[in-house]
Amino acid sequence: MKKIILFLSLLIVLLVTSGCLDEIIEQKITIQKRTGEENIFEDFKEVTKRKQVKKAIDIVKNATWKNEKVEMASYADYQFQFPSKNSNGSKGKIASYLLWISSNGENLEIVTDSDRYVKLTKQDSADLYDILTGEELIK
Template structure:
């Protein structure tokens, strides 16, 4: 009887643990930065802290997006991806990010022709999360 109770207890712990691990999978943001003057990106950072990931996703999802095809004068400074919360599929949301010429705002474009220029506050917060550095130079 003791062995059965021990077995079920162990199974319960394993099931709870695996459920927590599955929930954590995908809760990260992958950041890449542009190298040189070409449109070539290399892995830069992974943001895995749950609070930072949630904050970044909230900034992106609550931004005032415009449905517009925008062509920028130069290649993006960064690109980043994270799992999309709005989809039942395992879809990755991908974004290109530019630092505005004045260095105070971030401009973001999606692959589905959506554009946003973030507020100074949101820009500073998102940049800090994605790079670990302050935005204003």
């Protein structure tokens, strides 16, 4: 009887641990940087630290988005992606964003492929840029 209880306890611990590990593995942001003057991007960085990923996702999700198609004066400086979750909590499609550094160098502007646009606050811009590039937002 003790062996059965021990076996079931270990099985439960393994199942819980593997579920948590799966959640950790999925949490990442991939960033590509534009090279040259063309609309060509190369892999730049991958953010996997859970706190940084969560903060970046929160900044993007909580921004005041406008549903409008915008024409930017130049190609995006960066593009980044992270897995998005459906309303029921299951893994959905990859959320993809194009990112520009504004001409004043203090704000980030983001556009999605579904015609949504946002200009982030200075603080959110600085925080997100630091997470995505590891650098301060100074132009």
